[in-house]
Amino acid sequence: MLNIVKAFSGVLAVKGVTLTVAKGEVMALLGENGAGKSTIMKVLSGMYGVGSYEGEIKIDGNLVRSHSPQEAARAGVAMIYQELNPFLDMTVAENVFMHDFPVKNGMVDVKKMNGETRKLIEAIGVDIHPTMRLRSLPAGQQQIVAILRELHIDAKVFIFDEPTSSLTKTETVKLFEIIRRLKSQGKSIIYISHRLDEVFQIADTVSVMRDGYLSGEMELDHGNSEAQMKQIISWMVGRDVKDMYPVNHAEKGEVSLSVQNLTIYDPLSGDKKIIDNISFTIRKGEIVGLAGLVGAGRTEILSTIFGCYKGVSHGTILLDGKALEIHSPREAIRENIALLTEDRRANGIIAQMSVEENITVPIWRRIARHGVMNRKQELDIARKSIQDLLIKCHSGKMRIDNLSGGNQQKAVLAKWLNTEPRLLLLDEPTRGVDIGAKVEIYQIMNRLVEQGMTILWASSELPELMEISDRILVLGNGHICGDYKNGEISQEAVLALASGAGGE
Numbered sequence: 430m431l432n433i434v435k436a437f438s439g440v441l442a443v444k445g446v447t448l449t450v451a452k453g454e455v456m457a458l459l460g461e462n463g464a465g466k467s468t469i470m471k472v473l474s475g476m477y478g479v480g481s482y483e484g485e486i487k488i489d490g491n492l493v494r495s496h497s498p499q500e501a502a503r504a505g506v507a508m509i510y511q512e513l514n515p516f517l518d519m520t521v522a523e524n525v526f527m528h529d530f531p532v533k534n535g536m537v538d539v540k541k542m543n544g545e546t547r548k549l550i551e552a553i554g555v556d557i558h559p560t561m562r563l564r565s566l567p568a569g570q571q572q573i574v575a576i577l578r579e580l581h582i583d584a585k586v587f588i589f590d591e592p593t594s595s596l597t598k599t600e601t602v603k604l605f606e607i608i609r610r611l612k613s614q615g616k617s618i619i620y621i622s623h624r625l626d627e628v629f630q631i632a633d634t635v636s637v638m639r640d641g642y643l644s645g646e647m648e649l650d651h652g653n654s655e656a657q658m659k660q661i662i663s664w665m666v667g668r669d670v671k672d673m674y675p676v677n678h679a680e681k682g683e684v685s686l687s688v689q690n691l692t693i694y695d696p697l698s699g700d701k702k703i704i705d706n707i708s709f710t711i712r713k714g715e716i717v718g719l720a721g722l723v724g725a726g727r728t729e730i731l732s733t734i735f736g737c738y739k740g741v742s743h744g745t746i747l748l749d750g751k752a753l754e755i756h757s758p759r760e761a762i763r764e765n766i767a768l769l770t771e772d773r774r775a776n777g778i779i780a781q782m783s784v785e786e787n788i789t790v791p792i793w794r795r796i797a798r799h800g801v802m803n804r805k806q807e808l809d810i811a812r813k814s815i816q817d818l819l820i821k822c823h824s825g826k827m828r829i830d831n832l833s834g835g836n837q838q839k840a841v842l843a844k845w846l847n848t849e850p851r852l853l854l855l856d857e858p859t860r861g862v863d864i865g866a867k868v869e870i871y872q873i874m875n876r877l878v879e880q881g882m883t884i885l886w887a888s889s890e891l892p893e894l895m896e897i898s899d900r901i902l903v904l905g906n907g908h909i910c911g912d913y914k915n916g917e918i919s920q921e922a923v924l925a926l927a928s929g930a931g932g933e
């Protein structure tokens with residue numbers, strides 16, 4: 430890609446970037462939220478067609494001028510997008526063959542389609558069936574299907590835009606196997622991620638973007654990762670990041686949240702218990718982390734407290750001494766509870782509305798007087814959030830779905846913070862968020878507990894969960910198999926406990 434320039438209504442998102450990837454090379458494309466990574470890749474994938482950008486694209490030396498993703502695919506480009514738009518009511522196989530259904534006698538050849546899909550699935554070794562509806566699959570497996578869809582096209586260049594953000598550890602291992610196989614077939618791979626540890630596992634070279642420019646490039650020398658990591662981070666944020674994990678000094682008060690004898694059943698198979706009779710308390714000013722493997726029930730605990738769990742649960746939940754009867758998010762919000770869900774596309778944003786409106790939705794009732802919105806107050810609150818959380822947008826009036834992925838996440842967080850909850854529930858709050866903004870989110874969490882709020886959260890990034898939480902509860906087999914203060918236990922020990930291999 431030579432000297433690519435891309436603007437949105439006059440605002441430059443990519444400001445003259447040149448990227449090259451060799452055959453058999455995995456290039457990691459890194460940079461903060463809003464740096465322009467997805468945008469330049471959408472230029473390559475034909476989503477932004479020729480005429481809408483400046484610069485040239487060449488594959489094997491030949492100029493490529495695509496007007497659409499279909500044309501780009503024919504030229505050899507396959508892209509797995511950051512924001513998925515799967516067809517939920519269609520089957521896995523139909524999603525895979527979306528753009529080129531096999532036809533026999535004028536009809537879709539369902540047998541062939543399912544068979545080919547089965548082959549692809551077997552090659553990866555995941556537990557999915559071609560005829561399952563996409564809706565019935567968890568987010569991670571939907572992502573795998575999106576990957577299968579691109580794999581069955583015989584492309585030369587594969588683009589993965591934050592593919593692992595909703596994948597489990599095992600699915601990630603599978604994905605890396607796929608990428609290594611593509612590499613050995615001489616394909617070129619561009620890999621976007623905010624997880625630097627992954628980048629060091631899979632990439633050969635790194636290109637970093639900052640503010641629409643290319644700010645640095647290097648070849649990874651795997652022996653010297655610490656120094657290289659530092660260099661990459663400073664290319665990303667333009668400065669050194671100190672104090673990745675700020676310490677909170679909040680005073681701990683009375684018990685705020687008390688969960689007693691909570692049992693949560695699997696919504697699919699009636700009497701299987703995901704959580705089996707657990708009890709715990711959290712004091713005012715405390716940050717408590719839920720640790721556990723995928724499927725340990727972290728999300729289920731959070732959504733049960735918030736009243737949006739789809740299955741059956743029973744137990745007693747008390748907030749500041751009062752027993753709660755919560756059956757819907759509306760009732761939870763009334764009790765000053767907020768939940769940031771892990772799936773922001775499905776539950777977090779209202780795509781057609783502006784950034785400002787999205788941020789202030791839950792507090793409209795509060796800032797409306799006699800049914801009339803106080804526009805100025807709404808704007809002030811929204812502007813302050815945009816500033817505090819470093820949400821990158823040219824204007825608060827922009828549609829939220831035009832923000833970069835990580836900035837959408839920050840806007841959803843801002844929305845919930847503005848409800849000034851007593852109890853804040855966070856499910857994977859830093860997913861897809863860049864390093865600078867992660868630190869920002871930790872600082873906000875600390876500030877909130879210093880004001881007497883209570884936070885219960887889950888994150889699959891164990892280092893942050895363990896550093897930021899005052900206490901962590903380790904979940905395994907439906908039980909709480911450990912309750913540790915910050916610093917009392919190692920990551921390895923948490924993992925061993927959670928997988929049931931830890932013995933004592």
Ligand SMILES: Nc1ncnc2c1ncn2[C@@H]1O[C@H](COP(=O)(O)OP(=O)(O)OP(=O)(O)O)[C@@H](O)[C@H]1O
Binds near residue numbers: 437462463467835863
């Ligand atoms: N359709 C659009 N209309 C207007 N602005 C846009 C549009 N798409 C992207 N932008 C802007 O372009 C800039 C770059 O966004 P992009 O999505 O490329 O960032 P990114 O590097 O992929 O970030 P992230 O890590 O958060 O995914 C952002 O400021 C974003 O708001």
Ligand SMILES: [Mg+2]
Binds near residue numbers: 466511590833834
């Ligand atoms: Mg992006």
